[in-house]
Amino acid sequence: MLGLQKCWWGRFVIGGWLSVAFVGPASGQDWLHQNNAWVPGPNGTSVRSPDDSPQPTSLTWSMVPGGVEQSNDSSRVTKDFTEMGVTGLSSLDDYGSVLEAAVDAWASAADITNLGYIAETGDVSIGASGLLFADRGSESGVGHIRFMAFDQAGLGGATALAQATPIPEPGTPVDNGYNLSRAGDIRFRSDAYLWDDLLGQDYFLNIAMHEIGHILGFAHNSVSDSVLSSPYTELTLGTGDIAGAVAIYGTAGGGGTAIPEPASLLLAMVGLVWLTGWRRREQPAA
Numbered sequence: 081m082l083g084l085q086k087c088w089w090g091r092f093v094i095g096g097w098l099s100v101a102f103v104g105p106a107s108g109q110d111w112l113h114q115n116n117a118w119v120p121g122p123n124g125t126s127v128r129s130p131d132d133s134p135q136p137t138s139l140t141w142s143m144v145p146g147g148v149e150q151s152n153d154s155s156r157v158t159k160d161f162t163e164m165g166v167t168g169l170s171s172l173d174d175y176g177s178v179l180e181a182a183v184d185a186w187a188s189a190a191d192i193t194n195l196g197y198i199a200e201t202g203d204v205s206i207g208a209s210g211l212l213f214a215d216r217g218s219e220s221g222v223g224h225i226r227f228m229a230f231d232q233a234g235l236g237g238a239t240a241l242a243q244a245t246p247i248p249e250p251g252t253p254v255d256n257g258y259n260l261s262r263a264g265d266i267r268f269r270s271d272a273y274l275w276d277d278l279l280g281q282d283y284f285l286n287i288a289m290h291e292i293g294h295i296l297g298f299a300h301n302s303v304s305d306s307v308l309s310s311p312y313t314e315l316t317l318g319t320g321d322i323a324g325a326v327a328i329y330g331t332a333g334g335g336g337t338a339i340p341e342p343a344s345l346l347l348a349m350v351g352l353v354w355l356t357g358w359r360r361r362e363q364p365a366a
C-alpha cells in the first residue's frame with residue numbers, strides 16, 4: 081500500500097527537511113504546539129504570548145477559485161475544488177459545506193469564532209504578493225483561512241495530501257514577507273488518490289480539520305483519536321484536540337480567557353511562517 085503523507089509545511093525559506101523540536105507535551109497532555117507558531121515558555125508548556133503575539137480568535141474563511149495563478153510562480157495555478165473528485169461531493173457548495181463543518185468543529189471546541197464564509201472573485205493573489213493574514217477579512221474579499229486546491233505539479237511535486245502555512249510567531253527566522261503572505265493558506269492536492277476512495281468525504285473533512293489545527297497552532301501527535309494524527313478518518317476532534325484548543329483559546333463562549341479580543345488580534349497579527357519540516361508518512365486506516 082502506498083504511504084500516505086497527510087501534509088507537510090511548505091519549504092519556504094530553508095530547503096530540505098528539518099526535524100522539528102516540539103515543546104511538550106506536558107504530562108497527560110494529548111496535544112502539541114506547532115513549532116514556529118509557538119515558542120517555548122515556562123514549565124515546558126509554552127504558549128504564544130497572548131499579549132505580544134496573540135493568535136486570532138475570530139476567523140473568516142474562503143475558497144480560492146480555480147485558475148488563480150500564484151503571484152511569483154506562473155506554473156502554479158489553482159484548480160477548481162470539484163476537480164478533487166471527492167466521493168460524495170459534487171458541487172462547490174458540497175465542498176464548502178465540509179470546509180465549514182471543519183471550521184465549526186474548532187470554533188465549537190473553544191473560544192474561537194467562525195466569522196463565516198467569504199466568496200472570492202479570483203482577483204486576490206496567492207503566494208508572494210498575497211494578502212497578509214492581518215489584512216484578510218470581509219473587506220478584503222478573502223478569508224483569514226484561504227482554502228485552495230492544486231494538482232501535484234502545482235504543489236511543486238508534493239506528494240502530501242494537503243499543506244498548511246500556519247501563523248508564525250513574530251520574530252522567528254521564518255517571519256518574512258513571503259511566508260507572511262501565505263499564513264492561513266491551506267492547500268489541498270487535487271489529484272491525491274484517496275479522494276475517490278469510499279472514505280473520500282471522511283478524509284476530506286478530517287484533513288481539513290487537521291490543516292486548520294496547524295493554522296491554529298497545533299502540531300502532529302500520535303494520539304489515536306486526534307485529527308492531528310493518523311488514520312485521518314475521525315469526523316470529530318479528539319479529546320486532546322479540544323483540551324489543546326481550550327488551553328490556548330479558552331473555553332467556548334468564555335470570552336477569551338487566554339487571548340485578547342479578535343479585532344486587536346487581527347491587527348496585531350503578522351502572519352508567517354515558513355513551514356518546513358515536519359514530514360510524516362502514514363498508512364491509511366485498514
Ligand SMILES: [Zn+2]
Pocket residue numbers: 086087088290294300
Ligand atoms: Zn499535518
